[in-house]
Amino acid sequence: MTSPVWARRRAAAGRVWREFAANRGGLVGVVVLGLFVLTAILAPLLISESSLDVTRATGQRLESPSGDFPLGTDENGLSVLTLTLWGTRLSLVVGLAAAVLSVLIGTTVGILAGHFGGWLSAVLLRFTDFFLIMPSLVLAIALSAVLEGGAGTIILAIGVVSWPTSARLVRAQTLAVEARPYIERARALGGGHGHVIFKHVLPSVLPLVFVNTTLAVGTAIVAESTLRFLGLGSTSEITWGGLLRSASSSGAITYGAWWYLLPPGIAIVLLVLAFTLVGRALETVLNPKLRERR
Amino acid sequence: MTPVLELRDLRVTYAGGHEAVRGVDLTLRSGQTLGLAGESGCGKSSLAMSVLRLLPKDATVSGEILLDGADTRTMSWGRLRAVRWASASIVFQGAMHALNPVRRIGQQIAEPILLHATSPPDEVDARVAELLAQVELPPEKAQAYPHELSGGQKQRVMIAMALACRPRLVIADEPTTALDVIVQAQVLRLLTRLVSEHGIGLVMISHDLSVLGSVCERLAVMYEGEIVELGTAPTVVHDPQHAHTQALAAAFPTVGDPASRYAPATTNPAGLPPRVVPEAGEPLLRTESLRVDFRDRGGGWTHAVRDVNLEVGRGEIVALVGQSGSGKTTLARTVLGLQQPTSGQVLFEGRPLPRGGRALRDYRRQAQLVLQDPSSALNPRHSVYEAIAEGLRIHRMPGDERALVAAALEAAELRPAQRFMPVLPHQLSGGQRQRVVIAGALALRPRLLVADEPVASLDASVRGEILALLLRLRAELGLAALVITHDLGLAWNIADRVAVMYRGELVEVGDVEQVLLEPRHEYTRSLLAALPEVAAPA
Numbered sequence: 001m002t003s004p005v006w007a008r009r010r011a012a013a014g015r016v017w018r019e020f021a022a023n024r025g026g027l028v029g030v031v032v033l034g035l036f037v038l039t040a041i042l043a044p045l046l047i048s049e050s051s052l053d054v055t056r057a058t059g060q061r062l063e064s065p066s067g068d069f070p071l072g073t074d075e076n077g078l079s080v081l082t083l084t085l086w087g088t089r090l091s092l093v094v095g096l097a098a099a100v101l102s103v104l105i106g107t108t109v110g111i112l113a114g115h116f117g118g119w120l121s122a123v124l125l126r127f128t129d130f131f132l133i134m135p136s137l138v139l140a141i142a143l144s145a146v147l148e149g150g151a152g153t154i155i156l157a158i159g160v161v162s163w164p165t166s167a168r169l170v171r172a173q174t175l176a177v178e179a180r181p182y183i184e185r186a187r188a189l190g191g192g193h194g195h196v197i198f199k200h201v202l203p204s205v206l207p208l209v210f211v212n213t214t215l216a217v218g219t220a221i222v223a224e225s226t227l228r229f230l231g232l233g234s235t236s237e238i239t240w241g242g243l244l245r246s247a248s249s250s251g252a253i254t255y256g257a258w259w260y261l262l263p264p265g266i267a268i269v270l271l272v273l274a275f276t277l278v279g280r281a282l283e284t285v286l287n288p289k290l291r292e293r294r
Numbered sequence: 295m296t297p298v299l300e301l302r303d304l305r306v307t308y309a310g311g312h313e314a315v316r317g318v319d320l321t322l323r324s325g326q327t328l329g330l331a332g333e334s335g336c337g338k339s340s341l342a343m344s345v346l347r348l349l350p351k352d353a354t355v356s357g358e359i360l361l362d363g364a365d366t367r368t369m370s371w372g373r374l375r376a377v378r379w380a381s382a383s384i385v386f387q388g389a390m391h392a393l394n395p396v397r398r399i400g401q402q403i404a405e406p407i408l409l410h411a412t413s414p415p416d417e418v419d420a421r422v423a424e425l426l427a428q429v430e431l432p433p434e435k436a437q438a439y440p441h442e443l444s445g446g447q448k449q450r451v452m453i454a455m456a457l458a459c460r461p462r463l464v465i466a467d468e469p470t471t472a473l474d475v476i477v478q479a480q481v482l483r484l485l486t487r488l489v490s491e492h493g494i495g496l497v498m499i500s501h502d503l504s505v506l507g508s509v510c511e512r513l514a515v516m517y518e519g520e521i522v523e524l525g526t527a528p529t530v531v532h533d534p535q536h537a538h539t540q541a542l543a544a545a546f547p548t549v550g551d552p553a554s555r556y557a558p559a560t561t562n563p564a565g566l567p568p569r570v571v572p573e574a575g576e577p578l579l580r581t582e583s584l585r586v587d588f589r590d591r592g593g594g595w596t597h598a599v600r601d602v603n604l605e606v607g608r609g610e611i612v613a614l615v616g617q618s619g620s621g622k623t624t625l626a627r628t629v630l631g632l633q634q635p636t637s638g639q640v641l642f643e644g645r646p647l648p649r650g651g652r653a654l655r656d657y658r659r660q661a662q663l664v665l666q667d668p669s670s671a672l673n674p675r676h677s678v679y680e681a682i683a684e685g686l687r688i689h690r691m692p693g694d695e696r697a698l699v700a701a702a703l704e705a706a707e708l709r710p711a712q713r714f715m716p717v718l719p720h721q722l723s724g725g726q727r728q729r730v731v732i733a734g735a736l737a738l739r740p741r742l743l744v745a746d747e748p749v750a751s752l753d754a755s756v757r758g759e760i761l762a763l764l765l766r767l768r769a770e771l772g773l774a775a776l777v778i779t780h781d782l783g784l785a786w787n788i789a790d791r792v793a794v795m796y797r798g799e800l801v802e803v804g805d806v807e808q809v810l811l812e813p814r815h816e817y818t819r820s821l822l823a824a825l826p827e828v829a830a831p832a
Contacts, residue, residue, distance in 0.1 A: 180670055189685040192688075
């Protein structure tokens with residue numbers, strides 16, 4: 001039984017990929033994303049611990065780009081290129097983890113609100129509305145200030161703040177699926193809530209959730225950089241947002257040290273752009289509503 | 295005199311090489327009526343749309359389409375625009391969706407009049423009122439929005455729109471498909487009257503021969519893009535020559551015809567089972583003064599089901615008949631425990647229906663649901679195997695799952711079972727999908743099947759096969775069934791007893807012969823009177 005099922009799934013995946021590949025922007029996004037991931041994985045092999053240690057810095061303060069330091073140095077004399085490459089790791093991890101956390105909360109709340117309806121839905125939706133109207137940045141700052149600590153806190157702060165939009169989206173999709181007669185059939189067959197949610201609702205909202213996660217990663221990376229730039233989270237961790245903060249606090253701007261500001265800034269833009277391109281391309285392939293319109 | 299419509303060797307081919315219409319010749323003079331019958335996919339709608347060049351761009355049309363002697367196929371765009379609606383108009387299928395929901399009825403009827411300037415602007419309102427009067431609607435309805443009208447009223451508005459520019463030809467595409475028997479009869483009477491009063495040529499398309507036969511003088515039967523039979527309505531209906539026409543004619547039985555009692559049209563080699571007499575004694579299912587109320591938006595109450603006492607015996611097939619909105623479906627959902635009654639109770643084998651939890655789940659193994667539209671009753675992502683195993687997994691039925699699924703497919707006559715297991719619903723035909731739904735129900739070895747309009751969305755030839763399957767299942771497995779339908783012919787075909795529901799109440803319950811042949815309640819009589827009749831051949 002499994003072989004035809006798997007053959008069908010392989011065929012479906014192949015179809016999605018072909019449609020996706022027809023989207024030039026999405027393809028560019030995938031390539032850029034691949035390069036970033038590769039950098040993050042290979043960084044420990046290319047860069048030794050010593051080149052990140054302030055006490056063993058070899059360069060001068062804010063040295064301009066040269067053969068030794070292709071992107072110049074920071075205020076401690078460390079290579080900006082090395083720091084930026086190393087920063088990819090944490091930015092990527094925090095972005096992904098925060099997005100997954102946010103979509104996880106959003107999907108759970110959305111499906112519960114859509115499936116059960118009634119007072120539970122009313123309570124959950126008011127709860128969602130509450131988080132929706134909160135200025136998310138302020139809330140995230142407050143949270144990460146209270147919770148103290150490193151990357152974990154930042155992930156939590158972003159995740160807790162950004163789930164309401166996906167909750168709304170998933171709820172709408174859940175309602176649409178629940179109106180289909182096959183849900184009535186499943187209930188008449190004796191299926192309980194768990195059966196309906198896991199066998200029928202979840203599989204049909206998953207593509208939407210997947211698209212939403214991809215798009216949310218971009219937002220999460222920007223949020224992470226913002227929080228780091230504002231001085232939240234541990235200063236011992238190397239991230240792009242942290243680099244930007246050190247650049248501004250060390251007077252790199254007045255000094256005219258563009259090589260210190262641009263690399264982390266451009267890296268953020270590129271990574272967010274890559275995720276958005278991939279997300280949009282996936283959306284046109286997976287979102288049934290957009291697909292009909294094309 | 296030039297005919298209103300003349301088709302010469304009409305062919306319609308869609309991109310991808312599918313030939314929908316293959317060489318059709320037809321002639322229609324003014325004042326004549328022609329019925330075009332056939333199953334879904336036979337090309338009848340493609341033919342109708344080709345007349346006004348309304349086919350999608352990927353369709354290639356060849357041959358001649360002469361409308362009043364002028365070929366619409368080669369007409370200039372401006373000329374075609376003038377001809378559309380002014381010489382020939384269409385009553386589109388599905389009146390529910392063919393009206394703009396945000397504009398008043400009057401404006402929508404006036405639209406073609408203003409476009410074609412067939413009446414001076416200051417007389418448009420008067421013309422709209424006149425048209426509404428012709429379709430027997432009060433002139434105030436011009437101010438109404440589509441959602442304020444019933445299905446039958448919307449269909450009348452569509453007809454008024456079609457007549458707006460005094461066309462010489464009206465094409466009605468399935469004008470009564472979504473309507474009740476009683477409303478259908480009213481709309482058909484209206485069409486007949488208008489055609490004879492205005493001397494319009496009418497082409498009416500339907501899958502139901504008796505509907506066409508009651509309105510049209512001549513019938514053409516289409517099959518795979520060709521006209522296989524053409525003749526006067528009584529001859530085609532009562533003395534069909536082509537095998538396909540015979541199948542179509544047999545699919546809709548005449549109530550009262552002993553030949554079709556317990557004998558839906560089937561070509562299945564399994565044939566029809568011997569007649570089964572349901573066991574007497576304690577009924578399998580009983581409802582006791584069941585009431586179901588719904589709260590309206592306005593705050594009032596709708597009494598969907600009022601004081602219903604209904605019994606279904608073991609191995610008995612009961613047809614629940616009524617118009618849409620009579621509470622049939624609510625009653626069915628309550629019987630299955632999908633809807634809680636306001637008062638009264640449902641008894642299964644003498645025990646009240648459990649309200650929830652394990653006990654309700656166990657009950658649902660005993661009573662299974664078959665829905666109206668099989669294409670939406672199956673999850674499009676689940677294969678046939680998964681759809682049928684769904685119930686088995688929910689109830690953790692003992693035994694080898696694969697063997698049980700295979701047995702259920704066999705019982706629903708999907709053979710060979712292995713071939714159907716990995717297939718997805720969209721790869722199946724409508725009849726096969728309904729069989730999958732039935733197989734899914736059968737896998738749990740239920741005692742009672744509740745079927746909500748099980749054949750309403752299926753083609754005529756498939757209809758008989760599914761009904762015959764229900765009869766065989768009853769004979770072989772002792773399965774009782776509560777079949778909900780608006781189709782009295784279905785009740786005549788398979789049911790032992792019939793219950794007539796009207797505005798939430800059961801107005802008449804009894805043996806099929808008794809209720810349908812000697813109706814006592816007025817409503818039952820009006821239902822029977824509304825059945826379309828075809829005159830006997832001279």
